[in-house]
Amino acid sequence: MRTYTKEKLELFKKVNKNRARLLINCADQPGIVAAVSKFLFEHDANILESSQYSTNPQASGEFFMRIEFEIENLQENIKKLEEDFKEIENKFQMEATFKYVDNVKKMAIFVSKEPHCLLELLWEWQSGDLMADIKLVVSNHEVARELVEPLGIPFHYIPANKDIRKQVEEQQIKLLKEHEIDLIVLARYMQILTPEFVEEFKNQIINIHHSFLPAFIGARPYERAYERGVKLIGATSHYVTNALDEGPIIEQDISRVDHRDNAEAMKKIGQTVERSVLARAVKWHLEDRIIVYGNKTIVF
Amino acid sequence: MRTYTKEKLELFKKVNKNRARLLINCADQPGIVAAVSKFLFEHDANILESSQYSTNPQASGEFFMRIEFEIENLQENIKKLEEDFKEIENKFQMEATFKYVDNVKKMAIFVSKEPHCLLELLWEWQSGDLMADIKLVVSNHEVARELVEPLGIPFHYIPANKDIRKQVEEQQIKLLKEHEIDLIVLARYMQILTPEFVEEFKNQIINIHHSFLPAFIGARPYERAYERGVKLIGATSHYVTNALDEGPIIEQDISRVDHRDNAEAMKKIGQTVERSVLARAVKWHLEDRIIVYGNKTIVF
Amino acid sequence: MRTYTKEKLELFKKVNKNRARLLINCADQPGIVAAVSKFLFEHDANILESSQYSTNPQASGEFFMRIEFEIENLQENIKKLEEDFKEIENKFQMEATFKYVDNVKKMAIFVSKEPHCLLELLWEWQSGDLMADIKLVVSNHEVARELVEPLGIPFHYIPANKDIRKQVEEQQIKLLKEHEIDLIVLARYMQILTPEFVEEFKNQIINIHHSFLPAFIGARPYERAYERGVKLIGATSHYVTNALDEGPIIEQDISRVDHRDNAEAMKKIGQTVERSVLARAVKWHLEDRIIVYGNKTIVF
């Protein structure tokens, strides 16, 4: 890792050593906010950001909340904090998670031949805008090695095709486990993952699809967009599930094209959309802003 | 018609009495532009705007051109102009059309219950931004009558459902023929047209679909967009063909939504997109900017 | 008022008879959210939406909050609710306001010759998307009368120029007071208001300026944009203060232009931006989403 990036990361951890995020999910019912905010107040927390959402506040909706806060000497108080909160969790039958900001997520990037999404992530990371600990890059091609290694990130070339999928994934999973990876980003990785792999990292794999889903599910979306004569092309970032291109959508964006743009031109234009859409999705995940609910995401 | 709108229209005709548009379509080959521009030069035409496009300029592409020009005393010279151009047409095996700007297109608007797209068209028309001669509004509901009649536009209430489709369309076609309609705009008209009707007005029917096609073809796109958890909703304006929602796309646009927007909210947000997308498509058609080629449009 | 619009308005009031909004502004300090949410919980309020913001949560920031909630039989409980809240208000030295949703705001629209912004507001209002009680339209020209009166809204023609400003404003203020106007929208009203007028309706006058402020403050922004050769034109909606075009900005948007667009074309393109920017700003004001703080707005 370059000195510049390393220093950014160290500084980030230091500045955020007392900062945490509380994510809540339960059936909507009176008193939740009152209970939670009273709890934080009594634990001397300073609330920095707070968002809530109910799928149906007037009836039996599902309630979601994300609070970012600071507590002095957080490190020493984590255990007690979590224990004390159990009472509220039980009372409201919550699913609640505390996330600690200085506990920077460990990330792996998978890529095939086209490096634009990888480059965007590396670049945001270098400039300190994407706070992850990038542990490794995995690719079924050698092409990206020269982009990755100079930054001090290990590059693992693992040839892959559908006949050797099982072995390949075993090798990948081993690597991911060794590095205790929290997040796998498929930055234009052109191999399909097995249900076992996906199950192993549920809501921890983010993919970028090169169309505004659900249009052009599957292969060759730019060619098909060109054939259909669309005036917009897009990209979609989503969590990977075992339904191809049908996982919970995190972010989408589009760019305008016209009759002069053939499939090749659309691809070029689309790459700019792909890389910014993926970078936003990854950033939100790293900031614990995304809650998956059913096949949708809530992005706070 | 209100005095204000009438005056705008009369002024428009007067100002443009010498203005014409030449639309060309043929196999790409050397010398087309040279021949056409020499022709216009020799006929003392003043070129105001010129656009060209070839599907594949380096090989055997299809060539398209739109030239807007002025010629003094155009009215008296139309016949000779068109006759003289025959030589070039034949030489290059062109499909060529002259359009005369003061020959304002006669338009009919079809609408069902939701008036937002109709209102947008009427409003652009009132302000002189949409130069058409709106001859009539047809609806299978009475709801829009009070919006249309105060503007001096005849409103025809023709109840419709799939059982009486044939009779309904006969009545509609009779009206459209009587008024020599050039363009039919389906401004959220929720009835399917028969192949016979569509054939009768080929490339003369513009529809607005409330999704970014080809996503959510068919009914209830906002509900389905909500269920899928998309982060963008859109609208598509296209010429009507007999393949449902698959005609040549003229224009598309989108708007951003998030987890807080339910299907109802998406519908509201989408209406703003629908109306602007449809208005742009109609305007381009009225200005003879659109060439249909295969299942695509070239918009100059 | 047309039956259609009237019914929408009545329905809106009925549906929202138990709905209120609480707007809070005070120095940031521990315990605010806990106190407020406990209060609402104890008063059996059902929280529908809640947003908060602190200018500087880590130090001595200013705190803002907007909560939308429902309480059964709100009408009978208003008085007690407001009295009970006094304790919290005092404790935290808050500026707090309760707004009752069925108490629809009384609105006046001022317009000069160009009707596009007026038309947009009337249209949103007709379709039930802009919940205001439009009491009157004031204009220094007769041009808009035929757009306004058919909708059952009184139209007041008050000729104006800088020599008779005082008398004109006296007449206007009299009208506004008579109708207990809450919000004045300057929908392209091309007269400057006196400091006295502005003072009388502080943070109650919304203007639309036809540039992306602070670019092109003052007159003829499109001409100046054209001369400067910009590639974007915009519009800005802001509260009126006595510093010309320098009041708190509520909303801005832009549209792309290119070298082919002269000042006249920019004006046409800009009108579409103006009308949507103004409509959004007015809607947010009507929904009590805007808090003015210094010369800025917080839009929840």
Next chain:
Amino acid sequence: MRTYTKEKLELFKKVNKNRARLLINCADQPGIVAAVSKFLFEHDANILESSQYSTNPQASGEFFMRIEFEIENLQENIKKLEEDFKEIENKFQMEATFKYVDNVKKMAIFVSKEPHCLLELLWEWQSGDLMADIKLVVSNHEVARELVEPLGIPFHYIPANKDIRKQVEEQQIKLLKEHEIDLIVLARYMQILTPEFVEEFKNQIINIHHSFLPAFIGARPYERAYERGVKLIGATSHYVTNALDEGPIIEQDISRVDHRDNAEAMKKIGQTVERSVLARAVKWHLEDRIIVYGNKTIVF
């Protein structure tokens, strides 16, 4: 230069060895297009793209044209082509330039501390999307060295401040001359250039300014945008003239911000806009798409 990039560049030159662009500028008058297209036809040119524009086609406008074409064995025919065209040039009193696509422009990038715009250019260049021969990077800081040198581009550290401006520029100009630089890109270079330097490279210096000009001319635009409470921030790419931030605008774009974004957040958001705006402007310049006319640009 990496093998990958080098190969892209060589391939580009080879593919385009017969491709040229003709840029024309003269008083609008009948017969220009006819003469030019006849000329190209007679020289067996295959027209690939053609755009024209007149500031005022109906009166005494200024006429601009850009034609991209191919001629077999262009290299051997260049001289004759240019000589033959002289007749047309003289007849219409044209300013006409032939540009040869395989004659890839030599580019220098100037940067100070913030590397985001530099990185974007390097990245587009690496992926073969920005066809320039980047001869050198000049900086008044050492920070970017580690980004530049691994790509095989010489990095020149030339400390600068206003007291030694003359000497610094002499050193820079010497370098630029040695490398026969066609285009200087100021990728967030925070030094003001002297009139002499600017004069030396007229319409050959592209700058990126971090606001949607003419808003926030001069220093600290994000801070001032924050203070003004704008809802959009932007970036502007323009040719450098001796009027600070007032040169011909090539491209602009914006991003939405809200009350939660302080000056620091705006700066982060703005960087994404800056880099894409600059990259587009540079690309258009490299493709000879920009004609400067007065203080404006025509971008074909």
